[in-house]
Amino acid sequence: MRVLVVGAGIGGLGLAAGLTRAGIEVEVVEQAEQVRAHGSGVTLFANGFGALDALGIGDDVRTAAGAAGTYSSGSRRPDGSWLMRLGGAAENLRVIDRAELYRVLLAAVPRDSVRTASRVVGLGDGGVVLEGGTELAADVVVGADGLRSRVRADAFGDPGIRYAGYGAWRGITEHPVPIDAAGETLGRGARFGIAPLGDGRIYWFACVSVAPAYRAGGLDEVRRRFGDWHDPIGALLDATDPAAVSYAPIEELARRLRTFASGRCALLGDAAHAMTPNLGQGANQALEDAAVLNHLLGRDLGSAPDIRSITATLARYDALRRPRTQRIARQARLLGTVMQWRHPFLATVRDSAIRLAPTALADRQARNLQQWSLPAP
Template sequence: PASLTDMRVVRRTDLHAALLAAAADVVDIRTGSGVDDTMSDRGLIRLADGTEIGDCDLIVGADGLRSRVRAAVVEDPGARRCGYSAWRAITTTPVSVDAAGETTGRGARFGIAPLPDGHVYWFASVSDDGDDAAGGLDAVRQRFSGWHRPIGQLLDATDPATVGYLPIEELAKPLPTFVRAGRGCASVLVGDAAHAMTPNLGQGANQAMEDAATLTALLRRHGRADLDEALRTYDRLRRPRTQRIARQASMIGRVGQLRAGPAVWARDLALRMTPDAVLNAQMRRVQRWQPPEV
């Protein structure tokens, strides 16, 4: 197992609740309204229910891996499967776990991260050829039976109905820009719409929040009068960092899911020979970030 330090884990539902509470009296929040089309030249957004929202100065595309806004900014490369899938869940009862960590096997990994309330987030990933059935908790038990403690205890403490399963995907290639400025309504991409990455560094949501904080600071600094400069600076600050982290996450996934015997042996030897201090320093470099000053 590789230990990780300086990591803080929160439930996504708690994060959503905090963000919604902060935005409740500031913006109009409309749920269940997917974007059907964006017409940047007219400053217009058409929702899936036919509603049109116009007179926009800036469209912020925060609509995920399969973004509908992305095509208004760049040629959309689409998504690609990474060759492995993952089950994810949070235990329904507390389990005593000393620290977060990840264990690698042949074409399989199991990771754990304790939450502040004593419950534990876990994931189990397996290499596949795209035809695996989800299988649920029973499939996880079958594939990871015999693995070390506390994996069995975590599975026993999990409600099968709460286990999610997804193929791991990422953007097919990095975007050349996150922004479209100039004539008409400007557009900018944040989060997975801009840099959807594999979850191997736990940075998908973190980088989305960094994007939002950076964009907010720059818009406050430059205002509507210099919107293009704000967007150019956002692209300059965010694209190199997020794409570097996406490359690192993708590489970790490929190495972690190795199946060939000699490659697995070499990987495991390298992990055993690498001091924890080196791994922790690498994680801290990913986590070290400050927003631009307003």
């Protein structure tokens, strides 16, 4: 059996790593000239590590991420006063430099299995068609090519892309910065997030509610908007290389897909369920997708599967993954809307609700989100 994965993102490389370990022939097709990641962090929860374990690379990622820190975490106001502190639900959470995660994923995939500078322009009868006319054949095609997926557009229809109403700057400090707490600080139409990496550096993000065509500035604009918020936000910005700061509008699929599987083609990660980052589950859900698909392909299909068995296996994948991922995407959308409220009255109501909510309730919701396991036979 031969599997063709379109897109060398976290989910696509994770699937390729699992299939390689299972002895299944796999090729990853990536349009970029080089597979690399830029300065941002990836939050991995218990469910993400469970998926990585199922793919056979969990311990490697834990080593790269470093030890989990012992920080207070929760929600604060711009003056630093606490609205809510999380309990033990975040104890297994680790934040890893995206570049380090990619390094581990690439090391688990044979070098000659990743084809770069290869842009997929459409699906063929038995695989995909590359720009220039080259056709690549496969028994199974997996679209892991992100929010603007070419595979999705060809085989599933394009649901469109929705702007969430806000954008985000992201950066990682150049060196360790002492902090005593992590989490998010909530303003009016603005948020600042702090997430420590295992080596003491800090991944941070800054969200603002702006028009879709907003032309964002760089680190100086982040300082202007957030520099007078509580410590250590100013110190984090001072410790960040301006050239390493990026800004992007927050986007998601405009509507839910009716299926993640069509014939011998399946979708994975953002191509299937691109969601806003408010629950920190984007990468974790992509890894769950990869683990389930890897499990089903390795368990249910032989070395030379027929079309009927492939179609049935991918339909099973769709039934297992679509309800959970679409539910989490809805939750993330709603949470982002509330957290970005700009009106003073609504922001005050939000802050009061967070302050009055029992810590045990927030912990239980976070733990429930992280509960995941491979499907039973």
